Amino acid sequence: MKIEITSDLEWSDNFLTKINEDGPWANWELYKLAIEVTKDLVISDFEGLQAPKYLPYLKPLPHQLEVARQVVEEMNGKAILADEVGLGKTIEAGLILKEYMIRGLVKKVLILVPASLVTQWAFELNTKFHIPAVTQRKSYVWDSCDVVVSSIDTAKRKPHSEIILNQDYDFVIIDEAHKLKNNKTKNYEFVQNLKKKFCLLLTATPIQNKVEEIFHLVSLLKPGHLGNAKLFAEKYKGKGRTIQEDQHLKELVNTVMIRNRRADTKIEWTKRQVETIIIDFSKTEQALYDAVSQFKVHSDGVGHSSFSTLTLQREACSSREAVYYTLKNMKAKYENPPVAFTAMIDNVLQKVNETEQNSKAEKALELIKKIDDKVIIFTEYRATQLYLQWYLQQNGISSVPFRGGFKRGKKDWMRELFQKQTQVLIATEAGGEGINLQFCNHLINFDLPWNPMRLEQRIGRIHRLGQEKDVMIYNFATRNTVEEHILKLLYEKIHLFEKVIGELDDILTKLDIHNIEEYLIDVVGESKSEGEMKIKMDNLSSLIQFAQQMKDGDVHAAAGHS
Amino acid sequence: MQQQDIHKFLVTYFEANHCEILKNHNTYLTVQLTIEMDKELMNRPFYWHYLEKTGGIPNPSQLTFITDSQNAPEHIKGEHIYFGSPRLHQIIESTKKLASYIRLYEDKQTNGQQVSLFPWLNLNVKISYQCDRKKDIFQSVGLNLITGEIVNEFYNHIFSIKLTPKIPDYSFTLSPLIMPKSGLTRLDRYIRQNFEQDDHTWAEQAVQRWNNDLRLLEHFYNESEEKSESYYTEKEALKAQYEPKIHISIVNGGLFYLSDYKTS
Numbered sequence: 024m025k026i027e028i029t030s031d032l033e034w035s036d037n038f039l040t041k042i043n044e045d046g047p048w049a050n051w052e053l054y055k056l057a058i059e060v061t062k063d064l065v066i067s068d069f070e071g072l073q074a075p076k077y078l079p080y081l082k083p084l085p086h087q088l089e090v091a092r093q094v095v096e097e098m099n100g101k102a103i104l105a106d107e108v109g110l111g112k113t114i115e116a117g118l119i120l121k122e123y124m125i126r127g128l129v130k131k132v133l134i135l136v137p138a139s140l141v142t143q144w145a146f147e148l149n150t151k152f153h154i155p156a157v158t159q160r161k162s163y164v165w166d167s168c169d170v171v172v173s174s175i176d177t178a179k180r181k182p183h184s185e186i187i188l189n190q191d192y193d194f195v196i197i198d199e200a201h202k203l204k205n206n207k208t209k210n211y212e213f214v215q216n217l218k219k220k221f222c223l224l225l226t227a228t229p230i231q232n233k234v235e236e237i238f239h240l241v242s243l244l245k246p247g248h249l250g251n252a253k254l255f256a257e258k259y260k261g262k263g264r265t266i267q268e269d270q271h272l273k274e275l276v277n278t279v280m281i282r283n284r285r286a287d288t289k290i291e292w293t294k295r296q297v298e299t300i301i302i303d304f305s306k307t308e309q310a311l312y313d314a315v316s317q318f319k320v321h322s323d324g325v326g327h328s329s330f331s332t333l334t335l336q337r338e339a340c341s342s343r344e345a346v347y348y349t350l351k352n353m354k355a356k357y358e359n360p361p362v363a364f365t366a367m368i369d370n371v372l373q374k375v376n377e378t379e380q381n382s383k384a385e386k387a388l389e390l391i392k393k394i395d396d397k398v399i400i401f402t403e404y405r406a407t408q409l410y411l412q413w414y415l416q417q418n419g420i421s422s423v424p425f426r427g428g429f430k431r432g433k434k435d436w437m438r439e440l441f442q443k444q445t446q447v448l449i450a451t452e453a454g455g456e457g458i459n460l461q462f463c464n465h466l467i468n469f470d471l472p473w474n475p476m477r478l479e480q481r482i483g484r485i486h487r488l489g490q491e492k493d494v495m496i497y498n499f500a501t502r503n504t505v506e507e508h509i510l511k512l513l514y515e516k517i518h519l520f521e522k523v524i525g526e527l528d529d530i531l532t533k534l535d536i537h538n539i540e541e542y543l544i545d546v547v548g549e550s551k552s553e554g555e556m557k558i559k560m561d562n563l564s565s566l567i568q569f570a571q572q573m574k575d576g577d578v579h580a581a582a583g584h585s
Numbered sequence: 586m587q588q589q590d591i592h593k594f595l596v597t598y599f600e601a602n603h604c605e606i607l608k609n610h611n612t613y614l615t616v617q618l619t620i621e622m623d624k625e626l627m628n629r630p631f632y633w634h635y636l637e638k639t640g641g642i643p644n645p646s647q648l649t650f651i652t653d654s655q656n657a658p659e660h661i662k663g664e665h666i667y668f669g670s671p672r673l674h675q676i677i678e679s680t681k682k683l684a685s686y687i688r689l690y691e692d693k694q695t696n697g698q699q700v701s702l703f704p705w706l707n708l709n710v711k712i713s714y715q716c717d718r719k720k721d722i723f724q725s726v727g728l729n730l731i732t733g734e735i736v737n738e739f740y741n742h743i744f745s746i747k748l749t750p751k752i753p754d755y756s757f758t759l760s761p762l763i764m765p766k767s768g769l770t771r772l773d774r775y776i777r778q779n780f781e782q783d784d785h786t787w788a789e790q791a792v793q794r795w796n797n798d799l800r801l802l803e804h805f806y807n808e809s810e811e812k813s814e815s816y817y818t819e820k821e822a823l824k825a826q827y828e829p830k831i832h833i834s835i836v837n838g839g840l841f842y843l844s845d846y847k848t849s
Binding site: 024026027028029030031034035037038039041042046048049050051052053054055056057058060061062063064065066067068069070076077078079080095096099100101126127128153155191193215216217218219220221242245246247248250251 | 586590594597598600601602667668669670671677680681683684685686687688689709710711713714715717718719720721722723725740744748750765766769773777785787788789792794798800801802803804805806807814815818819821822825826827828829830831832833834835836837838839840
């Protein structure tokens with residue numbers, strides 16, 4: 024077969040010039056040295072990893088080395104790295120990148136990560152891998168630097184996007200790639216148009232909900248691998264199929280995706296200890312909760328909406344501030360709100376004003392003092408976050424806030440402050456992803472998200488590689504509220520908090536519950552009586568347990584074959 | 586490269602570049618850079634520019650390299666050098682850059698007798714087989730510019746004899762019949778012929794992988810009448826990823842005037 028062969032013409036031209044000009048000529052010792060070192064460094068095999076030799080201080084774990092080998096040798100450098108949270112996907116990606124750079128197959132690299140992780144990625148690549156990655160701060164960086172780390176939100180904006188789309192990247196890494204599951208978004212389109220010779224998509228939750236999502240993710244990496252959109256839709260849509268059920272699809276996906284589970288890695292993880300703390304409302308708090316429970320009005324002012332009732336109930340379990348904020352927004356939607364609507368809101372607002380204390384906050388304060396160590400508090404609500412910061416401050420406890428909306432520098436700074444100076448970090452949901460806090464081992468769930476996956480992500484921030492102590496998780500729930508229902512009737516029944524990370528993902532996918540949050544809202548909100556709700560919840564939890572047993576059964580069956 | 590090799594390598598490099606070795610302990614090494622080597626390694630063009638403009642006294646850096654971190658005395662401050670450390674690879678690159686072209690004469694004991702030296706052209710090359718993977722082969726060849734004879738593993742021979750940059754007394758060089766330019770062409774052809782007989786299944790397999798991905802790509806976009814830009818980008822990317830290529834890069838080379846070197 025015909026293979027293109029190129030020679031080094033520049034060297035020859037220079038050499039002839041030297042002959043004409045009679046030198047200057049190199050030193051003989053250096054000449055010999057150059058030959059010897061070249062012979063030493065020649066990589067004479069297509070196979071095998073060079074990177075570990077170049078990184079004697081790195082000490083990668085066996086599963087990380089195996090991932091790197093597999094991506095280079097079996098997947099031709101295009102893969103979805105989908106290890107469960109905390110198994111070191113960054114290390115895997117770094118090893119693969121390093122390997123290609125050592126072999127001279129990769130020079131120009133683009134790394135797109137959440138804003139909060141930009142600095143950390145650049146730092147790790149530089150210190151752990153000796154890869155001179157720079158963070159994007161000026162637009163000329165795209166051209167002048169070979170390895171650039173940036174947030175996707177910066178990269179997709181003009182003028183950056185135009186410059187980037189004109190570069191020939193040898194290697195593109197995208198962290199938290201599950202955000203690209205929707206092919207209608209600007210981010211998706213942007214990544215689709217990048218020239219990607221080699222490409223890694225990193226995600227801990229590749230198959231949260233729908234089969235289409237994995238289709239879009241794979242198509243970004245390897246268009247056509249799962250067929251085209253039309254055929255895929257015909258084949259898999261509407262049949263209630265899930266990835267797990269379809270052996271063929273599963274196999275196809277597995278040729279471009281690697282997923283290690285904690286259990287497979289044989290790493291000894293620190294334990295997870297879970298404590299549920301049930302809190303009783305004070306009188307005024309109870310009055311507020313009762314008031315919002317009567318609040319059966321749609322946010323457009325008419326009709327009945329269990330959604331807004333539930334939202335307010337959940338907020339009332341968190342803080343009166345959260346309730347106040349939502350009511351204010353509801354009211355602000357109208358220039359002339361209906362009279363009945365205003366009356367209803369004002370009634371609740373009055374209860375907000377009458378609320379004298381926050382029993383959960385008091386409990387949290389007591390707990391933080393007892394722990395006497397770093398603590399992370401997670402809340403769903405920004406208003407609660409602000410309140411807690413103020414409240415802790417009043418009681419002599421320093422804290423820093425953390426939100427998804429913070430700029431990169433601010434996130435880094437907050438993390439740094441928390442690590443070095445303050446005792447408490449208060450994070451909202453958006454802050455749950457993309458920040459590693461393994462130096463802390465106490466986590467308070469001040470209120471509970473209604474999506475168990477999000478709980479996993481919260482816990483994953485601290486229960487990851489590098490965590491040396493047992494992780495303590497404190498779940499707050501208020502007695503006789505929706506919160507307690509969810510906690511007692513579902514989360515505890517399915518042993519959510521004791522599960523190893525990632526298990527749940529599998530189970531939910533198996534069950535084909537597309538959106539568990541909506542489902543729960545439906546169960547809790549639409550049930551006519553507490554009895555009905557309990558039955559529905561029981562059904563759900565036995566379903567989950569059943570799926571769990573099926574999964575364990577799978578494992579046993581598989582083990583039986585080998 | 587073992588740690589001892591690295592130590593030896595550094596000493597040779599700095600001595601060859603006329604830097605004084607201030608301390609040569611077996612676990613570390615302190616070097617006084619010359620101005621040239623400071624410019625080569627320290628990456629501080631503004632300092633040197635400023636100094637030259639103001640006429641200040643140049644103060645090239647002193648560097649300490651710790652080549653055996655475990656056994657080096659604790660009070661020694663310096664850069665830890667190990668295989669993979671950026672500094673070592675910078676120095677390796679610098680070695681190659683500074684030692685690209687050479688001309689040497691064999692320094693033979695003559696006892697006053699006249700010695701004729703044959704001109705040889707030497708090339709040391711790295712041949713890279715590249716697709717989505719890559720491997721390299723090192724080759725050292727020499728061409729007798731009078732007889733046209735070509736010798737493999739040429740470096741083995743030149744490493745074993747005494748060479749000098751100035752033509753020694755009582756030695757004279759024979760004029761080449763093959764000019765260096767056509768000599769380069771002959772060697773290039775020779776090197777290519779050498780690996781043409783190689784097993785190139787690697788390239789066939791790469792083309793297979795390439796075609797496979799191309800087929801998927803066509804399938805993915807086959808519904809749209811007009812192919813979108815991303816289709817063409819992706820096609821280009823696949824070419825960059827898989828297309829098998831062989832590249833011959835020259836590490837270094839030069840002219841060697843040698844006495845009666847015969848291979849057979």
